[in-house]
Amino acid sequence: MSPQSEPQVLLTRQEIAATVNRLATEIMKDYHGKNPLLIGILKGSFIFMADLVRSLDFPLTMEFIAFSSYRRGTQSSEKIQVVQDLRSPINGRDVLVIEDIVDTGLTYDFLLQHLRKKEPASLKLCALTDKPSRRKVPVVIDYLGFTVPNKFIVGYGLDCDEKFRHLPDICFFGDI
Numbered sequence: 001m002s003p004q005s006e007p008q009v010l011l012t013r014q015e016i017a018a019t020v021n022r023l024a025t026e027i028m029k030d031y032h033g034k035n036p037l038l039i040g041i042l043k044g045s046f047i048f049m050a051d052l053v054r055s056l057d058f059p060l061t062m063e064f065i066a067f068s069s070y071r072r073g074t075q076s077s078e079k080i081q082v083v084q085d086l087r088s089p090i091n092g093r094d095v096l097v098i099e100d101i102v103d104t105g106l107t108y109d110f111l112l113q114h115l116r117k118k119e120p121a122s123l124k125l126c127a128l129t130d131k132p133s134r135r136k137v138p139v140v141i142d143y144l145g146f147t148v149p150n151k152f153i154v155g156y157g158l159d160c161d162e163k164f165r166h167l168p169d170i171c172f173f174g175d176i
């Protein structure tokens, strides 16, 4: 991809809003009355999480977790570390992880092992986007928004070197 070129729209804000509503309906059916804990992965999931929780009409709590910034531009290394951990215990809680994108799957795999040690009652994943063509480890996505092509995407929380997070649509660079 070429961040010098203009970003082109892959998923419009209207498509994203409809999909967030669809995901909220699915999550409401499964978690109503369970007081789940939603864990957002910073920073990429912050806009998705903000929209999703406002469509969930039942009691819930939220936490955030951040990993070392191991990605520079569109390149990633495989070394992952927690830089901001959860502030409250999760043992016995029904936990739903909120991800912006599952790419190689290494981040979620690492998070799963980290969270399992904290003994939640249940642990599921909601991902706005999935890029299955790049997977290195298997990941079960319980609630999925969109499957995306093997393109580096930005916008709606997703960045390239901290830029483009604020774009309301999900965009890519170059040809599809």
Ligand code: 5GP
Pocket: 041, 044, 071, 076, 099, 100, 101, 102, 103, 104, 105, 106, 107, 108, 151, 152, 153, 154, 158, 159, 160
């Ligand atoms: P994984 O560990 O599954 O390879 O990648 C997870 C993280 O890498 C995501 O949470 C996201 O921060 C980043 N990432 C992976 N693919 C993309 C992409 O296409 N665009 C952006 N902006 N970030 C990505």
